Amino acid sequence: MEVITKINEMRTKVFSVKDSKKSIGFVPTMGALHGGHISLIRSAKRENDVLVVSVYLNPAQFDNKDDLDEYPRQLNEDIELIRKEEADVVFAPGTEEMYPDGFCSYVTQDKLTDTLCGRVRPGHFKGVTTVITKLFNIVKPDRAYFGQKDYQQNAVIKRLVGDLNMDVNIQVCPTVREEDGLALSSRNKRLNPDERRSALCIYGALLKARAMFASNITDAKEIIEEMTAMIKNTEHTKIDYISIVNDYTLEDLSSINEKALVAVAVWVGNTRLIDNTILE
Incomplete structure (x- = not known):
């Protein structure tokens, strides 16, 4: 398994995969992986030739600095979990790589982001749509995998893909729960x-x-x-x-x-x- 932190290196890997006519399954995560992520990784592994998992804690989608500061970080543990699932690539860029000095271009969406979490977390979905657009442009997946727990996010991403004619199929997998029903998070x-x-x-x-x-x-x-x-x-x-x-x-x-x-x-x-x- 390769661990890649640079966009240019990830693109070189993608070009090699595409040249060999293999399909890419992609699971974007913010790290602190749990059983829900693992279920997505396994689905992507079954359904594609090459599996890429990203681990990137995206600051642009946090409307509350304290929430960002307190979000669990365990990159080394995450990489080992992904390795056990036999992924091909972990893409783990730093923020200076994803949002370099001078970055000023964002992707916005109307309507679907005006309700639910969008109503109470201003700017959140602008961060989501921007980072997902960047990741899709870098990884160029055939299929990308998300969990149903983030229903609004999935709806936003599906509309983003459709409206901007992105060539990626969005797969939404069932919410994974603890035995007592609490959704994994x-x-x-x-x-x-x-x-x-x-x-x-x-x-x-x-x-x-x-x-x-x-x-x-x-x-x-x-x-x-x-x-x-x-x-x-x-x-x-x-x-x-x-x-x-x-x-x-x-x-x-x-x-x-x-x-x-x-x-x-x-x-x-x-x-x-x-x-x-x-x-x-």
Whole structure:
């Protein structure tokens, strides 16, 4: 397995792969890898000739400096985890490589970034769309792999690829959870034991929404009120948002017809966690 830190070196590797007519599967990560990342890596490994995993903590998508400073960093451990999965390349550039002095070009998107996390994290998705555009231009993957937990991010990236005619297929894989239902996240490492127990209310609220919808309750406000009460009654939590939206446009719904996305963002202590489920 090669570990590459320079863009020019990564491009040279990509040109060699493309010349040999092999497909590239790409898993972009911000490091602090967990079982969710590993599931993406394994899917990409199965479905492509060459597997590239990037590890880059992108400062441009953090709207809160403290959140960036506290984000787990474990590059050496991440590289070893990726090596065990028999990836071909780890691309781990530094910020001076990705955003050199004088960098001033950003990719922005309207509509899909105005709701959910975009509403409460100004500038976040501009950082996401910019770094993903850069990574796709550098790695030139045939397929790129993301987890459903980041539903809005996936919707934004799919639209980015379509609108800008990028030749890459976006693969969204199921959310991976702990046995008790908590969605795997690099941020989970920041929870103390009491907060970890409290965080279970997020999945519990999503299950409540599913149960209500299964009982033919389709009023979004009623479902959100029940979810809100469940989370508010749990220690160490503060709701950022609970929304029920169209699964394609991400626009708020008042009533659920055939399909909807229930998306949640909750602060547990000083850690912000997101999760979602589809009702259909």
